[in-house]
Amino acid sequence: MSGAFTLRIEPLGRTLTVAPGQSLLEASLRDGAALPSACRNGTCRSCIARVLQGRVHHRIDWPGLSAEEKAEGWVLPCVALADSDVVLWQPLSSPPCTTSSA
Secondary structure (H helix, E strand, O other): OOOOEEEEEEOOOEEEEEOOOOEHHHHHHHHOOEOOOOOOOOOOOOOOEEEEEOOEEEOOOOOOOOHHHHHOOEEOOOOEEEOOOEEEEOOOOEOOOOOOOO
8 A cells, every 4th residue: 555654553552554644543443443532523632642653744733732732742643644654652542342252
């Protein structure tokens, strides 16, 4: 997939592919890694996470983050797009739901 990047979600240790134009949240949901979310437009902050490595930009000019939070590496995955491979720290992420047959 040309232009795609990888996203590693910690502490899950899950690595997945982010397609061009796809938000980090969209990529995680497609892959079954449940990042918290609600509004999906950059205002509620329920998906807030920190970029440990890599570069992202936001789809909107001023997402619901302060200048200090942005400087510290905090992002809103619902409106964040990868500009490189990314390592994201999201302590509220959940492992994928699996079912087992009895």
